Amino acid sequence: MRGLILASNNIPDPENFGKVLVQRCVSYQRGFHTTAFLEQAGKTVINTKDVAQICGNKAITTTTLEKSGIPVPRTAICFSIDTALEAIKNMGYPVVVKPVLGSWGRGIIPIKDIDTARGILEINEGEHGTNQVYYVQEMVDRPPRDIRSIVVGDEVVTSVYRYSAPGEWRTNVAKGGRTEPYKIGSAEEDLFLRAAKAVGGGILGIDAMESPDGLLIHEVNSTVEFRGASSATSIDIASAIIRYSHSLSKR
Amino acid sequence: MLYKEVKEKKMKSNCIECDGGIEVSDDVLKGEIVTCSECGQDLEISSLNGGSITFVKAEVEGEDWGE
Numbered sequence: 654m655r656g657l658i659l660a661s662n663n664i665p666d667p668e669n670f671g672k673v674l675v676q677r678c679v680s681y682q683r684g685f686h687t688t689a690f691l692e693q694a695g696k697t698v699i700n701t702k703d704v705a706q707i708c709g710n711k712a713i714t715t716t717t718l719e720k721s722g723i724p725v726p727r728t729a730i731c732f733s734i735d736t737a738l739e740a741i742k743n744m745g746y747p748v749v750v751k752p753v754l755g756s757w758g759r760g761i762i763p764i765k766d767i768d769t770a771r772g773i774l775e776i777n778e779g780e781h782g783t784n785q786v787y788y789v790q791e792m793v794d795r796p797p798r799d800i801r802s803i804v805v806g807d808e809v810v811t812s813v814y815r816y817s818a819p820g821e822w823r824t825n826v827a828k829g830g831r832t833e834p835y836k837i838g839s840a841e842e843d844l845f846l847r848a849a850k851a852v853g854g855g856i857l858g859i860d861a862m863e864s865p866d867g868l869l870i871h872e873v874n875s876t877v878e879f880r881g882a883s884s885a886t887s888i889d890i891a892s893a894i895i896r897y898s899h900s901l902s903k904r
Numbered sequence: 905m906l907y908k909e910v911k912e913k914k915m916k917s918n919c920i921e922c923d924g925g926i927e928v929s930d931d932v933l934k935g936e937i938v939t940c941s942e943c944g945q946d947l948e949i950s951s952l953n954g955g956s957i958t959f960v961k962a963e964v965e966g967e968d969w970g971e
Contacts, residue, residue, distance in 0.1 A: 680968050680969055681969070752967075755967060874970075876970075878971050
């Protein structure tokens with residue numbers, strides 16, 4: 654999407670946009686704002702702008718999940734280097750610092766000592782916008798993998814392990830991670846569905862880490878990509894998305 | 905001569921950043937990305953009209969791109 658004019662007094666022609674739309678824009682800001690305008694014009698957009706807003710910001714995702722009793726990694730939000738260093742000291746090294754806005758593993762940095770912490774935080778200090786928010790999280794003691802579940806409506810369509818690529822600690826498929834099928838149990842399935850409901854539901858990619866105390870949900874993606882999940886299983890994710898969208902068009 | 909050399913046909917245009925000359929194969933498609941060899945700018949072919957090419961600057965991954 655290079656350009657689109659949506660004005661509040663220029664409601665999109667239903668013939669061109671239909672009743673139900675699936676938001677797939679690769680840019681969060683463009684997707685979020687077009688969704689807002691399309692909803693205002695009476696369209697059903699999957700996912701809603703409220704879901705996109707919660708999932709588009711890791712800090713808001715974490716606090717929303719925690720409010721609903723979903724287990725999440727210990728997390729602190731800080732606005733200065735001093736408070737971030739204090740939060741890290743309380744948490745204990747190693748920790749992970751993540752941009753609150755971003756994807757594909759971009760800018761996610763493991764920090765093992767105070768010198769690195771200070772350096773990384775100082776680099777961010779000169780940044781603008783959400784980069785001035787320090788999202789500090791415990792480094793969860795996990796296997797070199799996480800679990801990605803794709804939730805469509807009230808169903809976990811598929812779950813896969815995502816293993817880090819050689820020489821890489823992040824598990825993102827965008828960073829070369831490989832996927833393998835994961836057989837989900839009923840308790841885990843319930844957790845993913847509760848997490849989906851907590852952020853408002855829809856079509857979601859929910860990521861969990863296997864901590865010594867059980868699964869922790871660390872991310873919910875509202876424009877879920879499923880190349881990795883598709884390659885590891887025979888589940889037809891695209892068809893599940895179409896069926897769900899179709900069911901909403903009949904409401 | 906057992907085989908004859910097939911000469912690739914080229915279309916000529918200019919970079920919208922530095923005005924350097926750019927040659928692209930005549931079988932390019934709209935939306936393809938070419939890189940200016942003079943200044944390194946990535947250019948997206950926004951339209952093809954006969955032998956005339958229009959470029960726009962190619963978008964690079966933004967910090968808000970992703971899932």
